[in-house]
């Protein structure tokens with residue numbers, strides 16, 4: 001029997017520069033679950049995109065477009081606009097996102113400007129959802145505060161509702177996430193709440 005339900009577009013942004021590391025593993029579990037349910041998935045690795053850093057020139061605040069034409073404009077931004085669900089997976093680097101991912105988020109200023117300065121309604125009544133998957137080596141109470149705040153305001157600029165996060169402390173060496181006792185159950189439950 002054919003499934004006539006429209007596939008959800010799921011975009012993953014991986015912030016870790018480490019190949020096959022813990023964040024990448026979290027992302028692959030999440031996307032496998034989405035694929036099993038028949039949804040369309042795409043993952044972008046922040047470090048593979050060649051982009052300029054935001055220079056705060058204010059062009060986007062007056063004209064609604066960025067002065068740079070690069071992988072942000074050609075690859076990242078169209079993917080963010082198309083997504084129904086956006087998932088970030090990332091390690092903590094000095095209590096923040098790694099630089100390549102933060103550079104992409106800074107360039108999202110173009111969407112912030114269009115929304116808040118130019119009062120454009122790019123996403124109309126689309127209900128977009130955002131999720132953060134994160135890992136860090138230490139165990140402090142505030143470990144993920146920086147990532148959560150940055151993700152919240154990135155999502156807000158792109159008219160994405162911050163739905164949930166899964167943050168794992170004490171994860172450092174490659175392969176440690178695979179051994180986590182509740183990872184699969186956590187991801188299955190998260191995906192269920194997102195698609196239901």
Ligand SMILES: Cc1cc2nc3c(=O)[nH]c(=O)nc-3n(C[C@H](O)[C@H](O)[C@H](O)COP(=O)(O)O)c2cc1C
Nearest residue numbers: 016021022023091092093094095136137138171172
């Ligand atoms: C440059 C750098 C900075 C880091 N800063 C922190 C930190 O501030 N707090 C922390 O708990 N772990 C920190 N870590 C550890 C990573 O978050 C941890 O190893 C994580 O599991 C790596 O995930 P990945 O395999 O997805 O890259 C840092 C690691 C690196 C390489």
